Amino acid sequence: GAVVSQHPSRVICKSGTSVKIECRSLDFQATTMFWYRQFPKQSLMLMATSNEGSKATYEQGVEKDKFLINHASLTLSTLTVTSAHPEDSSFYICSAGWETQYFGPGTRLLVL
């Protein structure tokens, strides 16, 4: 199946700093990628749809100025958590694909 990578896999940062997470489709081009957030023992919640060459589409309740998404190429989307706070600590997962989604391995963010 298709391969999606994420980097970094884990990150610990201080409150107030910004963290960038990369999502790459390794063996296919993805005009659309999705960013999810998963809190412990909970389901995946769609945060935003990343569109290559245009603005991302954010789900209701997700602050676009806090979670900056850039999809500059057909194989790379980035999510930047700006001015991170402890409540932003979570498991962030990206996915790409057509009818079925291939998920990246996820990034565990811990904000101290």
Next chain:
Amino acid sequence: GQQVMQIPQYQHVQEGEDFTTYCNSSTTLSNIQWYKQRPGGHPVFLIQLVKSGEVKKQKRLTFQFGEAKKNSSLHITATQTTDVGTYFCAGLFISNFGNEKLTFGTGTRLTIIP
């Protein structure tokens, strides 16, 4: 908005027993997908159902899509320790604007007692 609920939330079974998780959507789905997430891992695609009343099998796993395309089930026969994980259904919705959106269910966490 669209909601996708799963029951039960947790299921503990003895190894060798069967397991079923049920998925219900508030609105009609374009298709439904099932994913498995192992502890500490990421969701892995299992299968997709598209047609009303569709039934698909993968070895010990049987997937069904309801006639109204609003509910689905996953049944595992004779569970094994490798079946441990959280099973998510995910419904694909087509919005009025033609956008596709995948909404994940609440998940069912399966644990196996050896």
